[in-house]
Amino acid sequence: MEAPNYFTCIAYDSVDFLIQSKYVVFGLYLAVEKEAKSIVFNDENLPHVHIGAFLEKTFSCTAEEECNVVLVMKMQAFPLDVQKQILTHTGTAFPLSGNFALSVNSLISSKDIAVSSLRLIPESIRRVQNKCGVSAIGFAPDEKNGKLLRKRILLSPDNILRAYFSGIRMGKSEG
Amino acid sequence: MNEEIIDQIARETKDKTEVVEEKKMVTWLIFSVEGKKYAVKSGDVLEIIRDVAVYRLPFMPDYIEGVLNRRGDPYTVINPRSLIGDTDTTPPEPPLFLIFKRDDDQLSIHISDILFFAEMEEDALNQIPEKNEEGFFLGTIAYNGEEIPVLNPNAFEILIRKELGSA
Numbered sequence: 497m498e499a500p501n502y503f504t505c506i507a508y509d510s511v512d513f514l515i516q517s518k519y520v521v522f523g524l525y526l527a528v529e530k531e532a533k534s535i536v537f538n539d540e541n542l543p544h545v546h547i548g549a550f551l552e553k554t555f556s557c558t559a560e561e562e563c564n565v566v567l568v569m570k571m572q573a574f575p576l577d578v579q580k581q582i583l584t585h586t587g588t589a590f591p592l593s594g595n596f597a598l599s600v601n602s603l604i605s606s607k608d609i610a611v612s613s614l615r616l617i618p619e620s621i622r623r624v625q626n627k628c629g630v631s632a633i634g635f636a637p638d639e640k641n642g643k644l645l646r647k648r649i650l651l652s653p654d655n656i657l658r659a660y661f662s663g664i665r666m667g668k669s670e671g
Numbered sequence: 672m673n674e675e676i677i678d679q680i681a682r683e684t685k686d687k688t689e690v691v692e693e694k695k696m697v698t699w700l701i702f703s704v705e706g707k708k709y710a711v712k713s714g715d716v717l718e719i720i721r722d723v724a725v726y727r728l729p730f731m732p733d734y735i736e737g738v739l740n741r742r743g744d745p746y747t748v749i750n751p752r753s754l755i756g757d758t759d760t761t762p763p764e765p766p767l768f769l770i771f772k773r774d775d776d777q778l779s780i781h782i783s784d785i786l787f788f789a790e791m792e793e794d795a796l797n798q799i800p801e802k803n804e805e806g807f808f809l810g811t812i813a814y815n816g817e818e819i820p821v822l823n824p825n826a827f828e829i830l831i832r833k834e835l836g837s838a
Contacts, residue, residue, distance in 0.1 A: 554729045554730075555727075555729055556727055556729075613743070615743065615744055615745055617728075617738075617745060618738065618745055618746060618747045618776055618777040618778065619775055619776045619777070619837065620747065620776045620778070620828055620831040620832050620835065620837050621728070621731065621735065621747055621831060621835055621837070622837065623835060623836055623837040624730055624731070624835045624836070624837070625728060625730070627730075628729055628730050630728065630729075633726075633738065633745050634743075635726075635740040635743065644724070645724065645740060647726045
């Protein structure tokens with residue numbers, strides 16, 4: 497079992513998005529069409545959702561290095577409403593393994609980050625931030641520019657997907 | 672034998688004490704937002720922070736610029752201009768922020784400059800008649816012939832909680 501403070505870190509120019517590693521089965525560099533509704537991985541046809549453009553637009557950031565990264569996740573870790581929205585959006589059934597793919601267009605890495613370096617969002621704006629997938633925030637020295645601090649955002653995978661699908665329904669985000 | 676005079680002395684001492692209490696002093700922090708002067712009670716301000724970055728957050732109303740980092744803790748940054756009646760709502764240019772002292776929230780406003788501190792009697796505040804706690808102004812204070820509007824820090828938090836459904 498991984499320690500609870502291991503995170504999959506998706507790095508954009510001004511922000512690192514953190515996802516608890518327990519939700520990520522594999523993270524791999526794989527050339528996939530952003531618009532593809534399914535991808536083949538390990539002899540299985542996985543539902544595929546590309547959230548890179550949504551992250552960039554929503555958080556006003558850009559990929560540090562354009563690349564295709566696929567995060568394979570277990571549908572069982574997600575609430576039923578999110579599973580249903582993935583099915584509806586991709587039109588692809590979950591395979592036997594229950595895996596599905598989430599892709600982004602920036603670098604990923606695995607990081608051991610002290611949970612104590614993260615903070616809850618200020619209370620009056622917390623509810624809205626949680627709803628759109630932001631669970632906590634932290635500030636870390638920028639490795640490229642030590643004087644600046646980089647924003648770290650702990651993402652809630654279910655809520656970021658809810659926000660993504662809600663954006664699509666409202667015509668605010670692209671697939 | 673001296674009861675009467677002792678009572679009298681005690682009464683006079685009490686009266687003096689009450690008079691002193693009536694003249695309670697308040698320190699006002701006078702600051703500017705794009706050339707206009709405003710005041711807040713210095714007791715409502717936890718800290719003045721300069722030269723820190725504001726980190727934008729999504730799905731926020733226009734008057735919330737984002738959060739700033741105060742020694743690792745995030746504080747919501749409010750651009751007060753549209754809320755206090757400015758037609759130009761561009762955030763003040765200098766990265767200067769008043770951190771409000773709040774029990775249950777982390778809140779700051781973006782200002783242009785700190786001007787001075789003024790100590791005045793508590794009743795120097797000319798309160799707005801029929802003011803309510805959601806109003807951004809508590810009243811005005813007179814200083815050197817100038818009427819300076821006094822901001823109500825509670826109103827900012829009340830507005831955010833109301834608009835973002837966290838009331």
